[in-house]
Amino acid sequence: MAHRETGYLCHTTDVEGLLEGLRYFLHDPPACARASAASLAAFSAPENDCTPGEFERRWWAMFDRASGARL
Numbered sequence: 001m002a003h004r005e006t007g008y009l010c011h012t013t014d015v016e017g018l019l020e021g022l023r024y025f026l027h028d029p030p031a032c033a034r035a036s037a038a039s040l041a042a043f044s045a046p047e048n049d050c051t052p053g054e055f056e057r058r059w060w061a062m063f064d065r066a067s068g069a070r071l
Contacts, residue, residue, distance in 0.1 A: 004031065006039040 003009045008024055010017035025032035042048065050058075 002038075004035065006035055006042050008035070 004024070008021035010021045012020075025035070043051075
C-alpha cells in the first residue's frame, strides 16, 4: 500500500489512528475516489502476489504446517 495513494497508513494502531485515516478521506472525497481506484487497480495487477486465491492457498498451507507439528 502506498500512503494516500492506495489507502491510508495510520500513525498509530488504536482508534485515534483509525479515525485519523477515516477523517482524511471523509474530508477529501476526490482523494478517497483516487485511492479507491488505485487500490482496485493494484489488486488486479498481474504482479500482485496476494490475490484472493493466493491468500487462501497461503492461509490453508499455514494450517497444514501447523497440523503436522507435534506439540
